[in-house]
Amino acid sequence: MGAPVEPESVRHVACVGAGVIGGGWVAHFLARGYRVTAWDPAPDAEQKLRRLVDAAWPALTELGLAPGASRDALTVTSTLDEAVAGAEFVQESAPEDLELKQDLLARIDAATPAGVVVSSSTSGYGMTEMQQRCATPERLVVGHPFNPPYLIPLVEVVGGERTAPEAVRWASRFFEVAGKSVITMDREVPGFIANRLQEALWREALHMVAEGEATVEQIDASITEGPGLRWPFLGPCLTFHLAGGEGGMAHMLDHFGPSLKSPWTRLEAPELTAELRDRMVEGCEETADGRSIADLVADRDRAVIAVLRAVREVRGGGA
Amino acid sequence: MGAPVEPESVRHVACVGAGVIGGGWVAHFLARGYRVTAWDPAPDAEQKLRRLVDAAWPALTELGLAPGASRDALTVTSTLDEAVAGAEFVQESAPEDLELKQDLLARIDAATPAGVVVSSSTSGYGMTEMQQRCATPERLVVGHPFNPPYLIPLVEVVGGERTAPEAVRWASRFFEVAGKSVITMDREVPGFIANRLQEALWREALHMVAEGEATVEQIDASITEGPGLRWPFLGPCLTFHLAGGEGGMAHMLDHFGPSLKSPWTRLEAPELTAELRDRMVEGCEETADGRSIADLVADRDRAVIAVLRAVREVRGGGA
Incomplete structure (x- = not known):
């Protein structure tokens, strides 16, 4: 065509x-x-x-x-x-x-x-x-x-x-x-990418409400006051890249890999093969695009402050 | 004590x-x-x-x-x-x-x-x-x-x-x-609240990378350019409350409930019982705290613009 x-x-x-x-x-x-x-x-x-x-x-x-x-x-x-x-x-x-x-x-x-x-x-x-x-x-x-x-x-x-x-x-x-x-995307995947990720979070939220483990209000606050403030700037992979300290994603997966098996969320963890580990580590390096962990931390702090201020202003003047 | x-x-x-x-x-x-x-x-x-x-x-x-x-x-x-x-x-x-x-x-x-x-x-x-x-x-x-x-x-x-x-x-x-x-929280739940939600998303991301369905860069961009821009302001429940249009969460669950069974994410969906439905609907009403869907939409738009601007400024002057 x-x-x-x-x-x-x-x-x-x-x-x-x-x-x-x-x-x-x-x-x-x-x-x-x-x-x-x-x-x-x-x-x-x-x-x-x-x-x-x-x-x-x-x-x-x-x-x-x-x-x-x-x-x-x-x-x-x-x-x-x-x-x-x-x-x-x-x-x-x-x-x-x-x-x-x-x-x-x-x-x-x-x-x-x-x-x-x-x-x-x-x-x-x-x-x-x-x-x-x-x-x-x-x-x-x-x-x-x-x-x-x-x-x-x-x-x-x-x-x-x-x-x-x-x-x-x-x-x-x-x-x-x-x-x-x-x-x-180079192939069809049900729900594409963002909705699969969003939906995993959403299903866990529904499970928690169903089990009486958290209320709707607590679930929303746990995101808007917590990880949600990082996500406009750092995706889930780079977020965990920073969680690994100076060692980045490699340290994170090598040291906290076993906690993937912890009973957090009802979604079963994937097998952390050497291949998956390397793919995550290399992917983070590519995505960081030459920025060191210290650079990323400095950028994150500036972004979170800017986002916090933006949200506060809107809330302050909100309906 | x-x-x-x-x-x-x-x-x-x-x-x-x-x-x-x-x-x-x-x-x-x-x-x-x-x-x-x-x-x-x-x-x-x-x-x-x-x-x-x-x-x-x-x-x-x-x-x-x-x-x-x-x-x-x-x-x-x-x-x-x-x-x-x-x-x-x-x-x-x-x-x-x-x-x-x-x-x-x-x-x-x-x-x-x-x-x-x-x-x-x-x-x-x-x-x-x-x-x-x-x-x-x-x-x-x-x-x-x-x-x-x-x-x-x-x-x-x-x-x-x-x-x-x-x-x-x-x-x-x-x-x-x-x-x-x-x-x-009034009871101990492994991973508390935010980490369970974050971890469900993270595990789905790892699965997608393991299966070659998405790269690290695509996963991060799917959040930072997409749903992540709403999350500093609207938690996952209120986000879907708005996805229901004027009918809010009730409409969302009653009409899109069946798509919960779609093969999006590897996390199994909970049974959408009448009780869970009502709990979600009432929880959203409580969390919305008197704000109509139109109010929430207007607030969301102002917040997303403010967040977008904040992130752009930081990126513009970033390392």
């Missing part, structure tokens, strides 16, 4: 489905200066969508709009065909229902100009199962955002079995140009 | 063990205006400790020191007995080794004035097993901090079987007065 335009040249994006996620995408693309056509079958969809965009606009203005960005660049169409007709990229954000997604993606595929990449916001289905009814499945990818898509940078991009590798590369590049942080 | 002073009247704190965590506690207590005596058996402990405090001081100064706070209020003693002799509170932060902790806590207990509460920084052992060799186990509690203790507010407080409930109450109040965010 050959996409009609380069990712850098896209000017017109179509959003199919305009609920919380689809509407969030609309707000994001408008703020990045794109012309957006949107369609949603709900009778009050346009009103809700414009309300969502209006509510997000002050935040987006504060973060900095792209030159020429305007809410007037949004057209809500009365049919799916009109929405995608002139689009150079299509983002689908329908409810999570496999049958519905399969049908909708086939309809989008039939109505969208040849070669234009079509991306799905699905948070859980693989593209292999979703693209089954499409005539040109090679242009379909998953582009999984996080709520709200106009603020949280992450998009996970992955194709299905019948997706052309070129479509995955095109979509990843397009999302980057459109201001997102992109993780391109 | 009766503590010799009220939590509000404590002026002198002893820190036993002065590595990364113990030293972090020393820095915290100094910044909050306490007089601190510290002891650590390592030959170069004093030098390392003063270096750690010096490194943390600019950050602590920026966050705001308590009146009279001074690094000169630190005395490093040559024996454990000297360190705890006049203390009104003792925090133990020795390496995670059960035998060592049992012996050390017994020695601290023998040397500390009667009734003074002794707290352990352990991240994993229960106080029931740690207090076994103590003559007056009723004053021993766990006070589990997060790294670095001078910046991350959370302390999880819990007693052992032989701990007096009064000691748990005293310690919780003392930590609050000393500027920490306290979660008081």
Whole structure:
């Protein structure tokens, strides 16, 4: 497949489905200066969508709009065909229902100009199962955002079995140009990456509430007052890289490896093979990108202070 | 047991063990205006400790020191007995080794004035097993901090079987007065709360790396560019409360409950009983504390923008 335009040249994006996620995408693309056509079958969809965009606009203005960005660049169409007709990229954000997604993606595929990449916001289905009814499945990818898509940078991009590798590369590049942080996966994994991690934490939280070990309030406070303050800056791997002191991840795994077997969480620990150990250690070194533990600690402290202050200010002036 | 002073009247704190965590506690207590005596058996402990405090001081100064706070209020003693002799509170932060902790806590207990509460920084052992060799186990509690203790507010407080409930109450109040965010647990649970949640996420991350599903860099980016940006402000429960749209947690569980069974993460999902459902829904309402979904969304957006900006500034000027 050959996409009609380069990712850098896209000017017109179509959003199919305009609920919380689809509407969030609309707000994001408008703020990045794109012309957006949107369609949603709900009778009050346009009103809700414009309300969502209006509510997000002050935040987006504060973060900095792209030159020429305007809410007037949004057209809500009365049919799916009109929405995608002139689009150079299509983002689908329908409810999570496999049958519905399969049908909708086939309809989008039939109505969208040849070669234009079509991306799905699905948070859980693989593209292999979703693209089954499409005539040109090679242009379909998953582009999984996080709520709200106009603020949280992450998009996970992955194709299905019948997706052309070129479509995955095109979509990843397009999302980057459109201001997102992109993780391109080379294989389909249920839940992608972030949701698997989030879901493991969430299931443990549900178990704790079910067993009466902690309340909802304690669970939330244990994150917002604790590890959550590090996570906007240090991911889980680099967090533990620092927990190893000067020895970093290597020390952490070699010395605290056995405590992996402790009865913390109901998720069984993986076997800490030499290979896994080395992969973690090398991965941390790559991710640290030349920064020593002391550098990382200094950066972390500055970041945590900045995050603490930011959160305090919002709380202080909050509703 | 009766503590010799009220939590509000404590002026002198002893820190036993002065590595990364113990030293972090020393820095915290100094910044909050306490007089601190510290002891650590390592030959170069004093030098390392003063270096750690010096490194943390600019950050602590920026966050705001308590009146009279001074690094000169630190005395490093040559024996454990000297360190705890006049203390009104003792925090133990020795390496995670059960035998060592049992012996050390017994020695601290023998040397500390009667009734003074002794707290352990352990991240994993229960106080029931740690207090076994103590003559007056009723004053021993766990006070589990997060790294670095001078910046991350959370302390999880819990007693052992032989701990007096009064000691748990005293310690919780003392930590609050000393500027920490306290979660008081009413029972011992391995790993307490935050570490169980963190550990579930961490184990799933290790599994993904072991299976070649994601790299260390992708895992860290999936958090720092994604859900991690929400967690300093919205815990996992309120995050999903918002994911339910206007219907909140009730809608989330009633409609997406079945997807709990999806093969996301290797942690088995709990049975979503009516009781668990109600507990989650009521817990979210309590935690939201009168704020509507719209209020929470507005607060979240302001917080995420503030956090994004804070992180960007640090990255921009970073090493």
